[in-house]
Amino acid sequence: MALYLLFESASGYGLFHAYGIDEIGQSVDAVRSSVLDLDRFGKAVKLAAFTPFSSAVDALNQCNAISEGIMTDELRSFLELNLPKPKEGKKAKYSLGVVEPKVGSHISEVTGIPCQSNEFVQELLRGVRLHFDRFISELKKTDLEKAQLGLGHSYSRAKVKFNVNRVDNMVIQAIFLLDTLDKDVNSFSMRGMVSWHFPELVKIVNDNYIYAKLAKYIVNKSELAEKDIPVLADLIGDEDKAKEVVEAAKASMGQDLSPVDLSMSSNSLKEYLVLKRHFSGH
Structure with missing residues (x-):
């Protein structure tokens, strides 16, 4: 039984005829080993037909339909026009290999075209995907990459649904962050x-x-x-208090701290000041 392959690219639908399977072998491993060699793979698979999408919007619509397991009218027309027509009252002497089993089921249900989606077909389509730009001489690789990039962005935007609660969530998270910062600031201010x-x-x-x-x-x-008074006055905003700080330091009853303790205290103060600036905009 003849085998055809349906390949959905970002540029359009491609129909391939796997006419030389015997050349590479009918096992999954045989196909897998031949995929990287275009000369060898090209003797087993050839392009039967290709129809480009009419626009970027059309490409997105076709992609959305395929992802949902639906055969569009355009795809149906393409298949019926290019696949061999069985004699009246007889079954088709070929099968159509597809990537998505749901699409295959819908095609079979609507048109009666027998479809399959197994590991063997997947490997053949992997080879088609790898060498797709070589099968269609009019299609440059850069054009295909641009089409893939544009369709990828459009498809992703369409799939990311707008969540009306998302803005509220961000506000709630911002308030929670402010509360957390406030607690941290109060902790460090001790x-x-x-x-x-x-x-x-x-x-x-x-x-x-x-x-x-x-x-x-x-x-x-x-x-x-005494030399520190100008800096202290700048920090406090009051020269008299700056002098008072220096005098208090000379007569302080506080304990001396080890270098390690002084370093820890300095690091804690740095973290507190950073948090305070974030929280209050100092």
Whole structure:
């Protein structure tokens, strides 16, 4: 029994005649080994007919129909025009190989054309897909790639349905993120290690953000000196308070911290400042 192959490309429908199966062997492994060799594969399969899609919209409609297992009127006309017509009252002496079993079932149901979709057919169609641009001389490989890219984008957009709740979901997620940031900011704003090292600082500066910027700059209170007053004044916005910070550091009753503790404290302050900037736009 003769075997024909239906190939749905981005450019149009192709009908191939697998006339030389004996040349490569009738097993799946034999076809698989011959697919990469066009000279060998070309002796087994030849183009019988090709019909291009009329437009990008037509290509998308045909693709959507195939994906849903539906034979369009255009596909039916193409098959009935190019496949051998059996004698009246007799069965067809050929079968049609298709990629999608659902499409094959619909074709058989409507037209009576016997269809098959098995591993052997799939391997033959894989070879057709690989060498498709070689079978049609008028079709350049770049043209085929452009058609595939355009159809791929259109098909994907059509399949991604708009979710009316998606915008609400984004708002909910944004609010949740803000709440999380708020909790993190509050957690980091707890003086913790800095209060052990320089407890007098909190009495001079009450604002968490300014307090964190000061603590990040100071790091080690014992290294604070008169030369730091301009920078402190810029951070606080008050020169008198900057002088007060320096004087408080000299007479501080806080504990000295190890280099490791100072580094951990500095890293925590950096993370707090980043979170605070994200959360409040400082």
